[in-house]
Amino acid sequence: xxxxxxxxxxxxxxxxxxxxxxxxxxxxxxxxxxxxxxxxxxxxxxxxxxxxxxxxxxxxxxxxxxxxxxxxxxxxxxxxxxxxxxxxxxxxxxxxxxxxxxxxxxxxxxxxxxxxxxxxxxxxxxxxxxxxxxxxxxxxxxxxxxxxxxxxxxxxxxxxxxxxxxxxxxxxxxxxxxxxxxxxxxxxxxxxxxxxxxxxxxxxxxxxxxxxxxxxxxxxxxxxxxxxxxxxxxxxxxxxxxxxxxxxxxxxxxxxxxxxxxxxxxxxxxxxxxxxxxxxxxxxxxxxxxxxxxxxxxxxxxxxxxxxxxxxxxxxxxxxxxxxxxxxxxxxxxxxxxxxxxxxxxxxxxxxxxxxxxxxxxxxxxxxxxxxxxxxxxxxxxxxxxxxxxxxxxxxxxxxxxxxxxxxxxxxxxxxxxxxxxxxxxxxxxxxxxxxxxxxxxxxxxxxxxxxxxxxxxxxxxxxxxxxxxxxxxxxxxxxxxxxxxxxxxxxxxxxxxxxxxxxxxxxxxxxxxxxxxxxxxxxxxxxxxxxxxxxxxxxxxxxxxxxxxxxxxxxxxxxxxxxxxxxx
Amino acid sequence: xxxxxxxxxxxxxxxxxxxxxxxxxxxxxxxxxxxxxxxxxxxxxxxxxxxxxxxxxxxxxxxxxxxxxxxxxxxxxxxxxxxxxxxxxxxxxxxxxxxxxxxxxxxxxxxxxxxxxxxxxxxxxxxxxxxxxxxxxxxxxxxxxxxxxxxxxxxxxxxxxxxxxxxxxxxxxxxxxxxxxxxxxxxxxxxxxxxxxxxxxxxxxxxxxxxxxxxxxxxxxxxxxxxxxxxxxxxxxxxxxxxxxxxxxxxxxxxxxxxxxxxxxxxxxxxxxxxxxxxxxxxxxxxxxxxxxxxxxxxxxxxxxxxxxxxxxxxxxxxxxxxxxxxxxxxxxxxxxxxxxxxxxxxx
Numbered sequence: 001x002x003x004x005x006x007x008x009x010x011x012x013x014x015x016x017x018x019x020x021x022x023x024x025x026x027x028x029x030x031x032x033x034x035x036x037x038x039x040x041x042x043x044x045x046x047x048x049x050x051x052x053x054x055x056x057x058x059x060x061x062x063x064x065x066x067x068x069x070x071x072x073x074x075x076x077x078x079x080x081x082x083x084x085x086x087x088x089x090x091x092x093x094x095x096x097x098x099x100x101x102x103x104x105x106x107x108x109x110x111x112x113x114x115x116x117x118x119x120x121x122x123x124x125x126x127x128x129x130x131x132x133x134x135x136x137x138x139x140x141x142x143x144x145x146x147x148x149x150x151x152x153x154x155x156x157x158x159x160x161x162x163x164x165x166x167x168x169x170x171x172x173x174x175x176x177x178x179x180x181x182x183x184x185x186x187x188x189x190x191x192x193x194x195x196x197x198x199x200x201x202x203x204x205x206x207x208x209x210x211x212x213x214x215x216x217x218x219x220x221x222x223x224x225x226x227x228x229x230x231x232x233x234x235x236x237x238x239x240x241x242x243x244x245x246x247x248x249x250x251x252x253x254x255x256x257x258x259x260x261x262x263x264x265x266x267x268x269x270x271x272x273x274x275x276x277x278x279x280x281x282x283x284x285x286x287x288x289x290x291x292x293x294x295x296x297x298x299x300x301x302x303x304x305x306x307x308x309x310x311x312x313x314x315x316x317x318x319x320x321x322x323x324x325x326x327x328x329x330x331x332x333x334x335x336x337x338x339x340x341x342x343x344x345x346x347x348x349x350x351x352x353x354x355x356x357x358x359x360x361x362x363x364x365x366x367x368x369x370x371x372x373x374x375x376x377x378x379x380x381x382x383x384x385x386x387x388x389x390x391x392x393x394x395x396x397x398x399x400x401x402x403x404x405x406x407x408x409x410x411x412x413x414x415x416x417x418x419x420x421x422x423x424x425x426x427x428x429x430x431x432x433x434x435x436x437x438x439x440x441x442x443x444x445x446x447x448x449x450x451x452x453x454x455x456x457x458x459x460x461x462x463x464x465x466x467x468x469x470x471x472x473x474x475x476x477x478x479x480x481x482x483x484x485x486x487x488x489x490x491x492x493x494x495x496x497x498x499x500x501x502x503x504x505x506x507x508x509x510x511x512x513x514x515x516x517x518x519x520x521x522x523x524x525x526x527x528x529x530x531x532x533x534x535x536x537x538x539x540x541x542x543x544x545x546x547x548x549x550x551x552x553x554x555x556x557x558x559x560x561x562x563x564x565x566x567x568x569x
Numbered sequence: 570x571x572x573x574x575x576x577x578x579x580x581x582x583x584x585x586x587x588x589x590x591x592x593x594x595x596x597x598x599x600x601x602x603x604x605x606x607x608x609x610x611x612x613x614x615x616x617x618x619x620x621x622x623x624x625x626x627x628x629x630x631x632x633x634x635x636x637x638x639x640x641x642x643x644x645x646x647x648x649x650x651x652x653x654x655x656x657x658x659x660x661x662x663x664x665x666x667x668x669x670x671x672x673x674x675x676x677x678x679x680x681x682x683x684x685x686x687x688x689x690x691x692x693x694x695x696x697x698x699x700x701x702x703x704x705x706x707x708x709x710x711x712x713x714x715x716x717x718x719x720x721x722x723x724x725x726x727x728x729x730x731x732x733x734x735x736x737x738x739x740x741x742x743x744x745x746x747x748x749x750x751x752x753x754x755x756x757x758x759x760x761x762x763x764x765x766x767x768x769x770x771x772x773x774x775x776x777x778x779x780x781x782x783x784x785x786x787x788x789x790x791x792x793x794x795x796x797x798x799x800x801x802x803x804x805x806x807x808x809x810x811x812x813x814x815x816x817x818x819x820x821x822x823x824x825x826x827x828x829x830x831x832x833x834x835x836x837x838x839x840x841x842x843x844x845x846x847x848x849x850x851x852x853x854x855x856x857x858x859x860x861x862x863x864x865x866x867x868x869x870x871x872x873x874x875x876x877x878x879x880x881x882x883x884x885x886x887x888x889x890x891x892x893x894x895x896x897x898x899x900x901x902x903x904x905x906x907x908x909x910x911x912x913x914x915x916x917x
Contacts, residue, residue: 465668465670465672467668467669467670467672468672468673468674470631470633470659470666470668470672471666471668471672471730471733471734472674472685472686473632473633473659473660474631474632474633474659474660474662474664474665474666474734474743475665475666475685475686475689475733475734475737476660476661476663476686476689476690476737477660477685477686477689478660478689479660481689485685486674489676490674490675490676492676
């Protein structure tokens with residue numbers, strides 16, 4: 001059906017036509033954009049897996065599935081997944097229970113510490129792990145002073161070490177997820193069980209645990225997919241001793257420059273993570289327990305700790321000392337050393353590392369600037385595109401809008417390293433050669449950020465009464481104005497939090513930058529990663545880490561103030 | 570003079586039901602072969618149960634929902650015509666729309682809310698200022714300009730929503746259950762205000778509601794709808810006193826309805842309906858008179874005191890129940906034998 005202007009005499013609305021036209025073309029334009037930048041690279045990945053210098057081949061599949069290193073990597077991945085899953089559920093679940101179901105005294109502190117744990121990038125945790133536990137680390141030095149006769153032989157590099165570090169990094173997800181479920185549960189289920197004469201242990205195991213089981217399952221799935229996608233930790237703690245997981249296997253395969261093999265590994269990871277994603281979507285949909293109105297009593301205490309109060313506080317104290325205090329301290333102390341390995345004396349301490357980072361060698365200036373610039377451009381673009389997609393999805397509700405939504409949410413289920421590989425195979429050849437330029441990093445960051453922004457905005461947008469837009473429409477207000485003056489201001493907070501979350505990711509993101517950087521486009525993530533090659537020395541890397549932590553904690557504090565929607569997941 | 574003319578309109582929604590696992594692509598018709606005219610400066614109330622298609626009708630008139638077929642025209646302007654492939658966009662129809670949820674933009678002050686449609690029409694600032702002030706004056710809310718919608722009561726919000734949709738002088742005003750979220754007292758005062766403003770500004774209006782008392786209070790003409798079809802239209806008096814079918818008789822006010830499924834009507838109706846072919850007869854409770862010398866008799870089965878009147882349920886011969894009102898306090902008790910006369914009935 002064509003559109004015709006009303007025949008009323010010179011209406012003051014005559015300038016609307018153009019905007020209206022543009023708004024009709026825009027969804028298609030966006031669809032083209034997400035098609036080219038999200039779907040096309042994934043398709044290229046599939047094509048590459050069959051492509052040996054122009055000829056169709058299964059050799060990639062053959063060599064991947066016949067190689068023992070693939071199965072070893074799969075086994076190590078599985079081992080890591082199981083370890084992290086149980087560790088994170090145990091730590092996060094216990095702390096959440098302590099927080100919401102007992103009269104534990106320092107609940108506020110508990111929240112703060114878990115939050116701090118959440119803000120430390122996993123990679124930095126593993127940097128400090130090495131500094132503490134490695135053969136020339138702090139632990140050995142301290143032991144040498146206390147027990148000069150004991151030989152320190154602990155091997156800091158292992159799958160076990162990866163598990164410990166990843167548990168410390170992801171348990172906050174369980175803490176927040178299960179804690180939320182416990183809070184929403186209220187206490188009527190429990191009290192009715194009590195009235196029926198059930199004992200305390202029976203209530204915990206037969207009433208509370210089954211009711212929060214869905215929360216455990218859904219956060220558990222999140223933990224599993226996060227672990228699967230993690231590259232930095234196993235790259236640092238397992239790769240040096242020749243142990244590989246799927247992400248690091250993929251990275252090693254890149255070194256052979258055998259693209260079909262790389263593509264097959266990538267597809268293997270995509271299949272597993274998409275599967276996990278779909279399962280968790282299912283689980284989330286089924287989670288339909290009634291929750292109580294919590295306006296009356298928010299603090300529900302079912303277990304009095306009594307004489308256990310003291311010992312439990314000591315245990316949690318030790319836990320946070322290990323998970324927060326020691327990592328922070330070691331990183332800061334190392335960053336103040338003139339050179340890693342020197343004895344701990346005042347004369348060996350200096351602020352010179354920080355000065356050097358920015359002045360003398362300008363080591364950090366470029367990467368820091370790059371990270372800031374790429375992060376800001378990509379986050380801004382993502383916020384803009386995501387807000388348009390959410391607007392169309394909310395108010396147009398047609399097939400194009402649905403397609404837009406589905407495609408642009410795809411990257412959330414795909415590990416970062418795969419996004420990087422897909423971008424590489426898609427943009428490596430002329431005439432669309434982005435590889436080797438800064439734009440490939442920016443584009444891939446944007447692809448990564450769009451679903452994150454959408455997730456932030458969708459919640460806010462769903463709370464807007466739809467008739468607000470309809471009212472404006474009948475008043476003759478053009479769509480451009482409705483979007484800019486009515487829609488955007490109403491989801492303002494989610495725009496800001498979306499931007500900040502993305503920006504923070506770009507500060508600590510490793511795999512995308514690492515695979516796609518070239519001379520002059522190094523980022524903070526690449527800098528952090530190069531500790532492997534010892535190019536700059538541990539003390540320099542630690543100063544970078546301190547800066548990243550400072551930025552990350554500040555940004556997360558702002559986010560927390562904004563009450564960003566579900567940003568912990 | 571006809572101002573709004575709707576003819577043979579068909580509007581449907583895509584059905585999302587899945588049958589046998591396949592998405593059912595059929596469209597669910599909400600309005601079919603729907604025709605309606607509204608005269609200049611008239612206020613027509615569309616009254617019907619929820620889900621009867623009345624809101625869909627407003628969406629189609631305003632252009633928010635594109636019909637499948639038919640024609641909508643306003644004055645000399647054709648808004649929609651399937652045959653001629655005309656579909657004027659909602660933004661260009663110059664219609665005012667008041668929503669049940671008020672739909673005030675929460676991030677703008679009252680002044681900005683009312684001024685926004687004028688600004689998008691590039692009106693001079695000074696003019697906007699005086700126009701907004703006039704409108705606020707109309708609803709006795711001068712001095713509210715700097716406040717945000719969040720700080721207003723429900724009634725105040727709806728007043729602002731009303732003037733916001735009138736400030737740009739629309740040629741047609743659509744109101745979709747504007748008072749449904751308000752309590753009874755507020756409803757009464759606001760409905761008079763709406764009627765007064767509509768008359769003063771002389772704007773043609775369509776008012777959708779499911780509340781009869783609202784409809785009777787405000788309407789020049791009532792259109793009763795059910796399942797996407799017009800059941801009856803007319804003045805409130807015509808609708809009440811001369812219901813034309815079973816649905817209207819049952820839906821509007823209280824009625825004693827008798828169908829001739831048993832082959833005949835109760836004996837007390839004999840005087841009024843001789844024609845046995847008729848489907849049903851309706852008797853308003855107030856058309857039944859209780860008096861000692863009346864011809865028919867029954868037994869009081871229920872007495873319900875309603876404040877200004879008392880409602881009696883009478884069991885008549887043949888097990889037929891009849892509801893009637895009497896003013897003031899109850900004079901009969903359950904079990905009393907009473908005599909009554911049916912003074913008037915509506916043959917459907």
